[in-house]
Amino acid sequence: MSEHIHISDHDRHLLTTCRHFNPHGLLGWHLIDERNAVIRTRQLGAERVSVKSADRNIEMTPIGDDIFAAVVDSTLSDYTFEIDWHGGHHSSTADAYHFLPSISEFDLHLIREGRHERLWEVLGARPSHMGDVAGTAFAVWAPNAAGVAVVGDFCGWNPNQYPMRSLGASGVWELFIPGIGAGEVYKFCIHTHDGRRIDKADPMARQSEAPPATGSVIAQSNYEWQDDAWLQARAEKNHIESPMSVYEVHLGSWRQGLSYADLASELVDYVVEMGYTHVEFLPVAEHPFGGSWGYQVSGYYAPTARWGSPDELRKLIDAFHARNIGVIVDWVPAHFPKDDFALGRFDGQALYEHPDWRRGEQRDWGTYVFDFGRPEVRNFLVANALYWFEEFHVDGLRVDAVASMLYLDYSRDEGEWLPNIHGGRENLEAVQFLQEMNATVHKTHRGVLTIAEESTSWPGVTAPTDHGGLGFNLKWNMGWMNDTLEYFSEDPINRMYHHHEITFSLVYAYSERFILPFSHDEVVHGKGSLWTKMPGDVWNKAAGLRALYAYMYAHPGKKLLFQGQEFGQVLEWSEGRSLDWDDCVGWEGEYHEGLRLMVSDLNRLYRENSSLFTQDDVPEGFGWTKADDAQNNILSFVRYGNDGERILATFNFGGTSQPNYKLGVPNGGRWECIFNSDAGVYQGADNCLESTVTAWDTDWDGYSHSLTVHIPAMSAQFYRWVD
Template sequence: MSKPNDFATVSELPCGMLSNDELNQILEARHGDPFHALGMHTAADGALWVRCFLPGAQSVEVINGTDKRLRGKLGKRHEAGFFEGPLKATDRFHYRLRVTWHDGQQAIIEDPYRFPPVLGEKDVWWLAEGTHLRPYEILGARVRELDGVIGTSFAVWAPNASRVAVLGDFNFWDNRRHPMRLRRECGVWELFLPEVPEGARYKFEVRAANGHVLPLKADPYALQSELRPSTASVVSHLPDYVPATEERRRANAHDAPVSIYEVHLGSWRRKNGHEWLNWDELAESLIPYAQDMGFTHIELLPVSEHPFDGSWGYQTIGLFAPTARFGDPAGFTRFVERCHIAGLGLILDWVPAHFPTDAHGLANFDGTHLYEYADPREGFHQDWNTLIYNFGRTEVRNFLVGNALYWLERYGVDGLRVDAVASMLYRDYSRKDGEWVPNQYGGRENLEAIAFLKRMNEVVGAERPQAITAAEESTSYPAVSRPTFDGGLGFHYKWNMGWMNDTLRYMARDPIHRKYHHNELSFGLMYAFSEHFVLPISHDEVVHGKGSMLKKMPGDRWQQFANLRAYYGFMWGHPGKKLLFMGCEFAQNDEWNADRSLDWHLLEHGPEADMHRGVQRLVRDLNHFMRHPALHQRDFDGNGFEWIEHSNAENSIASFIRHGADGSMVVVVCNFTPTPHNGMRIGVPRLGRYVERINTDSAYYGGSNVGTPFSATYAEHNGVSGKAHSIVVNVPPLATVMFEWQG
């Protein structure tokens, strides 16, 4: 066989032989249409030819795929490993290649360039249209059988690239060996590689339209990734579909008790002082702890793969891959299953607002601003030095909506807490005049992001109605947790950042000054039922110089603990679902540090161990008492809340009633001064026995043990505070007391 430069023009080439120009493109990793050059082809004279590029091969024969009968020997056109030649056949057939390598070893292999397209016509249509609800089923690396052969199909969206190749362990990371086919209808490059197994590492080499070769790209749809600092994607099994259950639907309902334990897995607890626990070790320790503490849900800071530990997972690149920090995806599957066996829901923090600029990630993916807005006034987050998804692009919206369904359906998680929603809603978020682009109507709202959020919530509601979504939204944007058909964004819950800021500001004040700021305590009830609120004490409140929850409290050491216990009592009595960040449940002394374990030793020894254990006992009891119908059934119904006294600013006392849908009732009395009030008369609407169920001043919690005698009192006919009846109780200093009405 002749060398490529033996033929000056195409007309001089024998019929069926590849042109010199295309051959050079193959050898130089520039060919953008490999199926035109490689595989089986019919020449102009009707003869069948096979062409292949196999670096390291000495000779190549074409054999019948079933009986291994020899059908032709290919000539070596170029020493780099390019072979081609005619066959003794005119009708196409299933063939295989018998290769003799330079070391004399012989192997029979499948030719990737003999296989039909990977994507079906409906998949192509839905991808182009932006309506494919589960694009992860066909994009990325998926182990499958094609034409009777087991292998892995690779598919990646890069519509503006001139060439894309898949590189990996299976081809010695040689960028020449496996260029991909472009499906122009949807901009997806695809290739089926026989015998590539699970566990194989891979990346994509993308050549931009101008010929520039970009840094190797990780797969946006990878189901598994390497542990940082390595950045390759890993071929992994698509998790099985997890059926929805009535039990989980009820546990996630608006009228269910919900108390969420927010956890950063890397710093909840470590072994040997510095090592992360793996998924199974976390299942053995974290799940029983959260269950014993009475939490109903665990919420994990983002577990999607991310390159930088210091981002806590909020700058994710592998949106479909559970981070390798704690093991493989199968381990995460077991963790979710263990949560549900224990009766715990699992919520994931989810980050569709932005992504990091790392070269192996989504940035400039095909040589253009594919996933991000091109204009930095729209596409660059100044606060976090990250890029903003282009929510106006159908394929990007499809990518994100599909990812939401993936975690809910394929791992069976109970919900997604959507991070940084405020930054998505407004184009001028954290920007000065001239640094942002108005929408088409001249306004500041990001209409594309709003449409995306509505679409995501609608799809989740239709496809996974048992699941919940919660918005971290810090502005007064209306109807965040109302259905889209009612003009809302469609979230199930909204974090009540206003309540959190107001009440923490109040608690930080010296009790002597609190009477002048009583509205900070009560104002949240002015709008408590305008949304479906979660009351969040999250990681953001105990980091970056804000101090721990305990350190926020004023006074001497005893008063700090007493203030914190009183605040937790008020929080659990207040309408709304509850969220508490890890460590806050035992009054962690120091600010959260993501690089080390929580200070569990505070519970075991030291002069304040009893006080820390007391706070922990209180949170446990609050969570268990929250199962009382009055404290959860009507969290979002104004008829479930009734003020007794909201204007007793002089004594910094607030008292109110929580009503259950079943007629049950709990009276909550909060005293935010160090002055006890013995024999205080509290108005109530009904006669009967009122039993003290929670007293944050109990000695059991580390308090002074002031309480109502015999822990019970009976209502009398003389009413106060506009109520027909009253009870006489002892109100402890810096404490919250809850009384259950027993009729």
């Protein structure tokens, strides 16, 4: 029977160069005839190997290249290897090549079709059992590879110890390795058809080493969620008719040095104190370069290890839910970095990215662009969206750079892009992906949000997919943000010439469902801070920001402020340092602390007054009472709640107070002043305003009633109708 222990020279060459598509066909247990079987194993550097069963121990024969073989009775199929190593070390292990594939044919079918909604449960590294043998099942999609192996500390990073088998047309390679589990660092060693070896982090890794290390880590969650009540309430919530005030945070710089565990108390307490309804994290998926703020992702399924473990991130999100705060996470499916260890040219060829650079690269950003036309790539991204909702209980995804996905000529010169099949500039495959992602997310997770950062007039961003829309719940209103900041950066004496910039947003306010964002993008790359954008001395800067924020909270649309803006941070934001909390103390601190207090009060007023949020997306929720007084830089409008509540918002964006300003209003009787940005408590001029004004039956500006109010310079007031 000795002839059966050997393998052909061809197979031996492929096996020893890690290019064999089926190492399980050579290694492991194989039946010879009814009475006999052969067992082979490759144990690099072993002196002696034996097969041990319940009642016998059979010495194996070395046949070269660290391969050992033995002919055994065909009934011997439950065994382990006993291995003696140089230096007297001994170990015992189950046979990694004696197990059936850990992925079912049905799973492989779904992967090929691009329809596997729980992809993370079948690909990547999954601690599991094969029978009573504990270990980790590895699987990776690499259809262009000549061979793939698992490498890590457990094999000295030698690719010859654990070659994987190909599972046919699926492009998936698979291996179960006994005896290793959570905490082990690993990569996939890809051997290309042109003779190269490239070690890659696992695209499906659920945990990574902290940068600059790039290894993947076998992860197993032990976290027990405490947010059942939150999730049940979320599923029934109408977000469009609910208040939504978002605090956008970069976790590494809010207060430097804090971990997920620290933030679960300090950040949560602060967001609650400030009265926000939601927090939004800049991307927390693993990324190699901290200066990208997370927008160049290398590990889509792995929370960054910079601030702790995946379970510690779960605990942070759970802590927010316990205090009734929703958690939104920035998500970046538009592009990914070119780092050699990550997704780029993953199996030696373009795989996740489009092969033609005119569609596969975003050269302005130095990144690759996903191939949205490939089913497996769409599946990778759709499943990733579901993963964050399922495994981390996030309440929303803010999708970055949607415009770059929708347009084939985005930031490209002539000759640098390929038209679609109809000759147009629209990326039809990206549109299909976004619709599929949104439809799948909302089918499987009721009550969650998807939010588009989309800067163009693409129609139907927030329209349902079954009506031809992209299917997002909300869209960032970049036009409002740009026009508003342009207007406020002008000296008040010049604002009369820019009045259309502050009123134009109502022309398109109901074309989509909007969030009004003052985001991180407005306080980086030399743009300065919002504080420095305001003209004048420090008093006027503070007054300008108070008026700006009051205008945002009164305007139709949900609200978003980036960290530090709530107290008017003076310096431009940098991820390399903490927020400048000292701005709130010292000789200038009174203006900043007053501003922070005002934002907190605005959040409370916003949540408590239905007219400020229940009809954001319909014209019935808004009515101008003064839109054309450019000479005095005056604006006023009424917000209408779906329960009959009405609030009059008045704004003086000029430098001259208007002590007796007449306005038409829809109702007579008393209007109570519930907010004044010029109040002394906010370090304003503390002009004495009447707590209640009365509207009389006098026609004015098309309304049947009118009232007279004092609107101090650079200020805003809200009046609620009480009769």
